[in-house]
Amino acid sequence: MGSEPAEAMTASSTNHEPRTTNAATRLLRSDSLVLLLSAILFAVLAPFTDGLASADNLANLLGNMAPLLVVAIGQTLVLIAGGIDLSVTSTIALTSVVGALSMSADQGWLGGSPIAMPAAVLIMLALGAVVGAANGLAVTRLQMPAFIVTLTSMMFLSGLAVWLTASKPVFGLPATFTVLGSRLLFALPIAAALAGFAHLMLTRSLFGRWLRAVGFNPRTARVSGVPVDAVVLAAYIASGLFAAAASVLYTARLETGSPVLGQRILLDVIGATVIGGTSLFGGRGRVVGTVFGVLFLSLLDNALNLLGLSHFSLMMVKGGVILLAAFLDTARNRWLAA
Amino acid sequence: MTPLLQIEAVGKSFFGVPVLRNVSLNVAEGRIIGLVGENGAGKSTLMNLLGGTLQPDAGSLRFRGVPYAPKNPGDARSAGIGFVHQELNLFPNLSIAENLFLTDFPLRGPLIQRSALQTAAVRVLKRVGLNLDPATAVERLSTGECQLVEIARALSLEAQLIILDEPTTSLSLQECDRLFALMRQLKAEGRCLLFISHTLGDVLRLCDDVVVLRDGEVVGQGPASGFNPARLISLMVGRELTRLFPKRCSAEPLDRTEAAPLLEARSLSHPGVARDLSFTLHRGEVLGLSGLMGAGRTELARILFGLEPHQTGRIHLKGQPLTGSPRRRIQRRLAFLTESRRDDGLCLEASVADNMALVTLPDHTRNPLRLLDVPRLGAALSAIREAVRIQPRVDNDQPVKTLSGGNQQKVVLAKWLLAEPEVLLLDEPTRGIDVGAKSEIYQLVRDLADRGAGILVISSDLEELTGLCDRILVMSRGQLTGNFPGPDFDRERILSAALPT
Numbered sequence: 001m002g003s004e005p006a007e008a009m010t011a012s013s014t015n016h017e018p019r020t021t022n023a024a025t026r027l028l029r030s031d032s033l034v035l036l037l038s039a040i041l042f043a044v045l046a047p048f049t050d051g052l053a054s055a056d057n058l059a060n061l062l063g064n065m066a067p068l069l070v071v072a073i074g075q076t077l078v079l080i081a082g083g084i085d086l087s088v089t090s091t092i093a094l095t096s097v098v099g100a101l102s103m104s105a106d107q108g109w110l111g112g113s114p115i116a117m118p119a120a121v122l123i124m125l126a127l128g129a130v131v132g133a134a135n136g137l138a139v140t141r142l143q144m145p146a147f148i149v150t151l152t153s154m155m156f157l158s159g160l161a162v163w164l165t166a167s168k169p170v171f172g173l174p175a176t177f178t179v180l181g182s183r184l185l186f187a188l189p190i191a192a193a194l195a196g197f198a199h200l201m202l203t204r205s206l207f208g209r210w211l212r213a214v215g216f217n218p219r220t221a222r223v224s225g226v227p228v229d230a231v232v233l234a235a236y237i238a239s240g241l242f243a244a245a246a247s248v249l250y251t252a253r254l255e256t257g258s259p260v261l262g263q264r265i266l267l268d269v270i271g272a273t274v275i276g277g278t279s280l281f282g283g284r285g286r287v288v289g290t291v292f293g294v295l296f297l298s299l300l301d302n303a304l305n306l307l308g309l310s311h312f313s314l315m316m317v318k319g320g321v322i323l324l325a326a327f328l329d330t331a332r333n334r335w336l337a338a
Numbered sequence: 339m340t341p342l343l344q345i346e347a348v349g350k351s352f353f354g355v356p357v358l359r360n361v362s363l364n365v366a367e368g369r370i371i372g373l374v375g376e377n378g379a380g381k382s383t384l385m386n387l388l389g390g391t392l393q394p395d396a397g398s399l400r401f402r403g404v405p406y407a408p409k410n411p412g413d414a415r416s417a418g419i420g421f422v423h424q425e426l427n428l429f430p431n432l433s434i435a436e437n438l439f440l441t442d443f444p445l446r447g448p449l450i451q452r453s454a455l456q457t458a459a460v461r462v463l464k465r466v467g468l469n470l471d472p473a474t475a476v477e478r479l480s481t482g483e484c485q486l487v488e489i490a491r492a493l494s495l496e497a498q499l500i501i502l503d504e505p506t507t508s509l510s511l512q513e514c515d516r517l518f519a520l521m522r523q524l525k526a527e528g529r530c531l532l533f534i535s536h537t538l539g540d541v542l543r544l545c546d547d548v549v550v551l552r553d554g555e556v557v558g559q560g561p562a563s564g565f566n567p568a569r570l571i572s573l574m575v576g577r578e579l580t581r582l583f584p585k586r587c588s589a590e591p592l593d594r595t596e597a598a599p600l601l602e603a604r605s606l607s608h609p610g611v612a613r614d615l616s617f618t619l620h621r622g623e624v625l626g627l628s629g630l631m632g633a634g635r636t637e638l639a640r641i642l643f644g645l646e647p648h649q650t651g652r653i654h655l656k657g658q659p660l661t662g663s664p665r666r667r668i669q670r671r672l673a674f675l676t677e678s679r680r681d682d683g684l685c686l687e688a689s690v691a692d693n694m695a696l697v698t699l700p701d702h703t704r705n706p707l708r709l710l711d712v713p714r715l716g717a718a719l720s721a722i723r724e725a726v727r728i729q730p731r732v733d734n735d736q737p738v739k740t741l742s743g744g745n746q747q748k749v750v751l752a753k754w755l756l757a758e759p760e761v762l763l764l765d766e767p768t769r770g771i772d773v774g775a776k777s778e779i780y781q782l783v784r785d786l787a788d789r790g791a792g793i794l795v796i797s798s799d800l801e802e803l804t805g806l807c808d809r810i811l812v813m814s815r816g817q818l819t820g821n822f823p824g825p826d827f828d829r830e831r832i833l834s835a836a837l838p839t
Contacts, residue, residue: 206699206708213696216685223645223674223682224696224753225665283687 034275034292038299045303052306059184061302066191067249068268069294073198074242075273076290080202081235082215082282083139083146088269090157091131091243092250092262097161099124099247100170100257103177107170117176125244131157132240136233154266161259170257181253194245199287211235215282271322272297279329297321340403342367342530343388343499348397350383350554357383358554361397365499370521370531372545372562374538376574376800380554381534385501388532389421390414402498415441420492422502428476428484435459435472438491462494463487466520482513489520500524501532506540518544536630537838538567550574571830575800583777583805584784586825597621600792601660601761603642606651611637613816615651619761619792624783626807627796629836634816635796636677639763642794643667643674655761668697673759675750677766677796679743683750686739690728693738693749694719698756722752727778744775751782762786765796780806800829812836 046053071088078085102110103120110116131153138149180186202208210231213221222228250261276293278285300321304314343365350358358380365371375381386392388399390408399406401417408414414421428437435455444454459472466486476484485505492500502521506514521531521544535541541548542562550558550573558565558573601619606612612634619625627635640646642653644664653660655670664674676683684693695702695715702715719734726748732741738749747767754762764783768776783806787793797803803810804827812820812835820835822828 200709201707204709204712206703206710209692209695209699209710212688212692213685216688217682219682220685221696223643223664223676225663225668226696227663227665283685 032292034277034289034296038292038296041296041299041303045307049303049306052303057302057306061298063184063187063253064302065294065298066187067246067253068265068272068298069191069291070194070242070246070249071262071265071269072272072276072290072294073195073287074239074246075269076276076278076285076287077198077202077211077235077242078146078239079270079273079278079280080211080215080283080285081232082218083232083235084150084270084280085132085135085236085239085243086147086150086266087131087135087153087157088239088243088246089262089266090154090161091128091240092247093161093259094131094157094164095124095127095244095247096251096261097165097170097257097259098127099251100173101164103174104170104172104257105174106172108172111172117174120177121248124248125241128240128242128244128247129237130240131243132237133233135240136236139236140229140232158259158263165257165259167259169259171255173251173255173257178252178255180248181251181255187249187253190245190249194242195287195291198242202285202287207231207234212283215279215284217283267318267322268297268301271318271325274322274329275325277329279332280326281329284332293325340400341365342402343406344400345384346398346400348384348387348394348399350380350387350392350395356554358387358394361551361554361556363549363556363559365530365532367498367530368525368528369546370525370533370544372541372548373532373534373551374536374541374548374570374574375551376798379551379574381551382503383554384551385421385503385532385534388414388419388499388501412441415495415497418496418498420495420497420500422485422488422492422500422505428487430477431475433473433475434463434470434479434487437476437487438462438472438494458494462490465493466490467516480513482509482516485509485513485517486520489517493524497529499530499532501534503534504536505533506535506537514540536836538570541570542567567834568830571833575829575833584781586784586808597623600656601642601794602654603638604652604654606638606641606648606653608637608641608646608648608650611646611816612641612648615813615816615818617811617818617821619794621790621792622787623809624787624793624795624807626803626810627794627813628798628800628803628810628820628832629813630838631798633813633836635813636765637816638813639674639765639794639796642763643672645674668757671758671760672763673697673754673757673761674763675747675754675765675767677769679746679750684738684746687737689735690732690738690741690749691716691719691734694722694752694756697753718756719752722756726752726755726782728752742772742775744771747771747775747779751779755782755786759786760791762791762793763796764793766798767795768797768799768802776802800832803827804829804832814838 051057071092075085075088099120100108102108102123103116105111108116110119135150135153138144139146180190202211210221210226213224213226214228214231218228247261251257254261272293273290274280274293275296276289276291278289297318300318301314304317341364345361345363348358348361349356361384373381383392387394390410390413393407393409401419406417408417438459439455444451444458456472463470463472466489468483468486468490470483476487479487489500505517509517521533525531533541533545542565545562547560548558548562548565548570549556550570552574597620599618600621604616606615615638627638629635637646641648644662644667655672660667660670680686685696698718699710702711702718703709704711728745728748732745738746741749767779767783783793783795795803795807808824810822810824810827810832811818812822812832814836815838820832822832
């Protein structure tokens, strides 16, 4: 039988060739929207908020942003591929304790050795990559939903981190390591370099183009010769690596290997990414957007803290903001894109 | 006596393209009416008008003597019109009984009355001769049994008019016989049945009246005794050729079967899809593949491209075995324009440029990070844009979903032409696009063949195949049933070969 009606429907959604975009639509699509919102937020709150505009606070704010940004970049890659990685916070905790247990002067098997610090960092990164590979293989080879794969690995890894340390923090990290946590000097440049690299790969490399194609339509990508499974796997490995890198920064700043490190930032990571314009539907996303998303969320956090809001009201505000961003993402996909 | 259903001068257009023109039909009670026509003749549209999923632009319907203007499928159901669809519309995870009474469960308050459901289901199943426990999950039934459950559902709604849209495509012979016996019995009860089928023999044997649609018009109508298969076929295809097609390479009337073989398939078989398929595609040849929907043409192309497995048989490209992923086959200069741009032809949300570049991206990278050589890629894209004549007003950064069907299809073609294919598989290359773009695509295909590529064109449009191809193969139910060399094609013989025997 012919399928005239179906074809005609196709034609209907594709008929208006010269695109007409009004200013509101353009603004909603633009990367700088979130930067603009951050500026407005800052301008509005600064006069009422003691210390928000102080140099100390701003330096603190930027330093706090760095590790969050690093995790969020990994999440950006996975979301673009059409997946999600909920296990990043547990990866942070696990790599934190494993790294600390390697190099701690008190407990570490490498304790006191001159190579303790570089070896521990490598171990942390390798572990992050292994976790990412496990998630990625479950998603590609076993074709399991990313949500349940990474949710369960979050539980498992979190439990493992606590079990390894008997729920106690690990102290005695070498000074060569903790210096990485000195915020502006190391953390921010490291985060900026990683962001720059990710941006380059995403916009200019074969991998970046393949990643977007897979996120937009894996079937088209496959027919077009894209090694879909390898690309998705690479995205999860990258996410694990970025989480481990973030863990290095967090652990160095705390000067402690903590089994509960990063437990509360999962929604911040996904929220900042989505606020930055990365689509939960796959395909769409930019590192620049994620930088702005992290900036916005950190600023909001910081300002509301200084205003003396309780942790719980802060959660309510952030939840609302992230929901709004997710709504905008849906709106962009469903109503504005055509 | 007024006819059960009167269709009066009904017309329907999609975006200015008429798909039904001034169609008038009277359908009397207690008769089986056969509706035949080529793919795209307007049968589906007509049935969708009756079923309420579409509304006519012109004309009117009367059912049981009163005006009938269904706004949705619910209206059709309550008026007493039942549908048995080609693609089975059952929920495999639910039981037979639940499927039967999905829209009107027997209720007590808010709860479903299990016992009443069971009794009613048993009663309805008995009428179609199905001796099954209504609690059985539908996924455990054979296709034939599913078809009978669909009919049972139409009966349970006390439908006076039952429309069967190609109900036999997936039935075995015995199942067909059982279905036909049931249809005759329903007719004897005074119901009216509209039977759509490509199996002309069945239509002539079973139906009292036959209606032939072509290009949205009724071109033949009358008692079945007044028709024979040959007459039906010539009514279905009798259309005049227009100058839509490029000239075949006419310098020398090349006997293409003696040209170098390019792609060879030998005894390809896969259960339920393909049976012992062997053919050869030559250099410079445009080879058509005709057949009805579900004949296995798309599946064959997907096997050739490595998207689906095949159990036995071999494929050779230029004498070397062709195996592996689509990626490896692309590297060996195979290209595949798929049936559906939306499903696996394009990334609709992505830009025109990104879509065009997708296949050949690896050729434009520099090591070691495999960064793209953007200027070189850009130059390649502008060249190919010109070659496939994508309209200049289309912006490279525009999402491809905002383009017309014709320009979308040119983007897909551009994507593949960039890879300089030697073998091009085209599955319904002009579906849903306007005539201008069609003829441009035909010209591109012919140019490519003249430069030595081999092209396999799958199409449900026989005019397209006879106009474009050097040779036409015909498939039916997973087998090759015809091989017709051109340039003069006998359309009636091609169509007969496509019909299941």
